[in-house]
Amino acid sequence: MTDSSAPAYEAAPYSLAIDAMGGDHAPDIVLAGLDRAADRHPSARILLVGDEAVLGTLLPRFPKARRICEIRHAPSSISMEMKPTAALRLRDSSLRMAIDAVASGEAGGVVSAGNSGAMLALAKIVLKTLPGxxxxxxxxxxxxxxxxxxxxxxxxxxxxxxxxxxxxxxxxxxxxxxxxxxxxxxxxxxxxxxxxxxxxxxxxxxxxxxxxxxxxxxxxxxxxxxxxxxxxxxxxxxxxxxxxxxxxxxxxxxxxxxxxxxxxxxxxxxxxxxxxxxxxxxxxxxxxxxxxxYNGAVFVGLNGIVVKSHGGADAEGFAAAVDVAMDAVTHQxxxxxxxxxxxxxxxxxxxxxxxxxxxxxxx
The missing domain is CATH 3.40.718.10 (Isopropylmalate Dehydrogenase)
Structure with a gap:
């Protein structure tokens, strides 16, 4: 059974899109986690979405992450306290732009340690559920x-x-x-x-x-x-x-x-x-x-891979969430x-x- 509206994961330029600004300790922990994940997924290509000025300064401190990541500027971010209704209106947030990359087929999946309510609401609106x-x-x-x-x-x-x-x-x-x-x-x-x-x-x-x-x-x-x-x-x-x-x-x-x-x-x-x-x-x-x-919960049933990391995860925890997303994408x-x-x-x-x-x- 095929669905013509589904993103073509195998052809996606990026393995994952990462919301670099989501979470209690972002973006430092996000980059540290990607630095660890790069050892386990050396061939991955990561679209790192967030404040370009901040990420451009921090990323050189994490050489392994820098090797697999490409930065895309997002002017705003969604706080952990923001209501989903407000998040839906923020089209230039790092989370929204990361999910958009999955919807367009540019990325195989998305990972964020940010606001879970906003993440689910955006994913349902942008990606929609699988048919049935x-x-x-x-x-x-x-x-x-x-x-x-x-x-x-x-x-x-x-x-x-x-x-x-x-x-x-x-x-x-x-x-x-x-x-x-x-x-x-x-x-x-x-x-x-x-x-x-x-x-x-x-x-x-x-x-x-x-x-x-x-x-x-x-x-x-x-x-x-x-x-x-x-x-x-x-x-x-x-x-x-x-x-x-x-x-x-x-x-x-x-x-x-x-x-x-x-x-x-x-x-x-x-x-x-x-x-x-x-x-x-x-x-x-x-x-x-x-x-x-065991960090990394998947919103299954959506027309795209969406993985939620715990907001307070450390580098190893975030790397585990990246592992889950890579498994979900790789094993389709x-x-x-x-x-x-x-x-x-x-x-x-x-x-x-x-x-x-x-x-x-x-x-």
């Missing part, structure tokens, strides 16, 4: 006991109906294939229990559609909160309200564990000696759960979503007449 997708979703990779897990939605859509959840499952499967390299990722719907009768109408309808769809062999069924970190499935699908709470709870739990370990190993001389003995293992664990490794995640989109209507048609619409009111 009603709402884009925010997807990201999280750690689990069995390896990496894709979770969506993480906050783009607070209320969702059954159709949205099925679309998220399709997009999550494509994301896991492209970014994690899984040939047939397993899919779970986040619920308050694993039993078939658990949850509200929209969850039961979405589950029934998936059980009778082309994704049936990959659909695990309902999963609970503890299944996310257990790695029960490769993809966890939920609405943005529950997904954002689960994400922030997980982040908080990791910080708590780190704090408690620090307290334990500082309580006495014996615990300090014990720390020296287990330090290599703790360092490995720290690397596995380092949130910087949107092409994989398009391949599944033809089946979406069949997924909807497999539900008893009227139930998908009825679940919308339940959401």
């Amino acid at each position: 997708i009603t709402r884009p979703a925010m997807a990201a990779v999280n750690p689990s006991a069995r390896g990496d897990v894709v979770m969506l939605d993480l906050g783009a859509n607070i209320a969702c109906d059954a159709r949205n959840l099925v679309e998220f499952a399709v997009m999550g499967e494509a994301f896991a294939k492209a970014v994690l390299g899984l040939p047939a990722p397993s899919i779970g719907l986040l619920n308050v229990g694993a039993e078939e009768l658990k949850g509200d109408e929209r969850l039961r309808v979405a589950a029934e559609i998936l059980r009778n769809s082309a994704l049936a062999s990959q659909f695990h069924g309902f999963v609970e909160g503890h299944d996310i970190t257990a790695g029960t499935t490769d993809v966890v699908v939920t609405d943005g309200f529950s997904g954002n709470i689960a994400l922030k709870t997980g982040e908080g739990a990791l910080k708590l564990v780190s704090l408690l370990l620090q307290r334990v190993f500082r309580t006495s001389l014996l615990t300090r000696i014990g720390y020296l003995l287990v330090r290599p293992g703790l360092e490995r664990m720290k690397e596995w759960i380092d949130p910087r490794r 995640i949107n092409e994989k979503i398009r391949d599944r989109l033809a089946q979406v209507e069949m997924l909807m048609a497999s539900a008893p007449e009227g139930e998908v619409a009825a679940s919308s009111s339940a959401a």
